[in-house]
Amino acid sequence: MHLDRALSGFRSSLGGTNLPQQQVDVVIACGFILLHYAWSVPYFNVPNDALPSVGSDGLMWFAAGIKAVILALYEKEPRGGIFHAYLRADHVKRFYAWSEQESCSYDFEGSFLRQTFTEAARKGPEGDCLQRGCGNSNAGERLVPIFRAVDAVTRGHDISNIMPSILAYTLMWPSKATQAFQDEVKDKDPGAMITMLSFYASSFLISSGRAWWAHHRSKVMCESLLAHFTREKPGGWEQNVSKIGEYFGFNRNRDGNWEFEIRPLS
Numbered sequence: 637m638h639l640d641r642a643l644s645g646f647r648s649s650l651g652g653t654n655l656p657q658q659q660v661d662v663v664i665a666c667g668f669i670l671l672h673y674a675w676s677v678p679y680f681n682v683p684n685d686a687l688p689s690v691g692s693d694g695l696m697w698f699a700a701g702i703k704a705v706i707l708a709l710y711e712k713e714p715r716g717g718i719f720h721a722y723l724r725a726d727h728v729k730r731f732y733a734w735s736e737q738e739s740c741s742y743d744f745e746g747s748f749l750r751q752t753f754t755e756a757a758r759k760g761p762e763g764d765c766l767q768r769g770c771g772n773s774n775a776g777e778r779l780v781p782i783f784r785a786v787d788a789v790t791r792g793h794d795i796s797n798i799m800p801s802i803l804a805y806t807l808m809w810p811s812k813a814t815q816a817f818q819d820e821v822k823d824k825d826p827g828a829m830i831t832m833l834s835f836y837a838s839s840f841l842i843s844s845g846r847a848w849w850a851h852h853r854s855k856v857m858c859e860s861l862l863a864h865f866t867r868e869k870p871g872g873w874e875q876n877v878s879k880i881g882e883y884f885g886f887n888r889n890r891d892g893n894w895e896f897e898i899r900p901l902s
Contacts, residue, residue, distance in 0.1 A: 699811035735781035771816025
């Protein structure tokens with residue numbers, strides 16, 4: 637509740653005109669701190685009447701609100717402030733340019749998200765969702781640059797020069813979730829759960845040794861998602877879970893259930 641009020645307070649500050657640069661900097665700084673805090677909590681802002689789970693986790697909607705506030709404030713003072721260099725679009729463009737030219741040795745989209753990339757789930761000409769799965773399709777497409785980074789890391793490539801941008805993109809990925817995807821995750825749609833497992837497994841690998849708090853959250857979420865698939869066994873998705881587990885080195889116990897114990901990547 638207190639975090640909801642903080643976000644509401646930030647939004648109310650956007651109504652002001654000619655905000656002092658110092659105030660803009662303070663609000664943006666607080667926004668980044670709150671986003672950091674949200675990542676450090678395994679289950680963030682779960683409603684009192686809900687059990688902690690990926691579906692009830694509040695990171696996506698809160699991160700989306702923080703991102704909207706930060707960008708709105710940056711647009712008010714685009715040339716000044718201590719965060720100017722970190723909010724410039726060319727940093728994101730540089731990462732996109734790198735990911736587009738980077739060839740992959742593994743078919744992530746086909747293996748992990750095979751059932752999520754369907755024409756029926758695409759958006760209509762006006763950007764409206766045609767049917768359920770539209771939000772998941774968008775989220776899956778935004779995973780592609782992260783998959784490129786995962787592939788580079790597993791192949792032992794030196795990408796230290798681009799790693800800050802990769803981490804920033806990964807940590808901001810939840811903030812770009814559409815309302816449709818947030819609803820699909822909340823309802824535990826199998827395709828959305830596969831996308832979340834792909835994201836958190838990738839985040840676990842990328843953040844290892846670089847952002848302990850993101851690494852810890854990613855581990856907890858992977859455990860929760862694997863337990864969900866083991867328990868619910870949604871039809872048609874076992875192959876996707878198996879390929880994700882095999883790629884990232886998850887273990888199966890004697891009962892054939894997945895356990896989140898990472899084997900060293902070969």
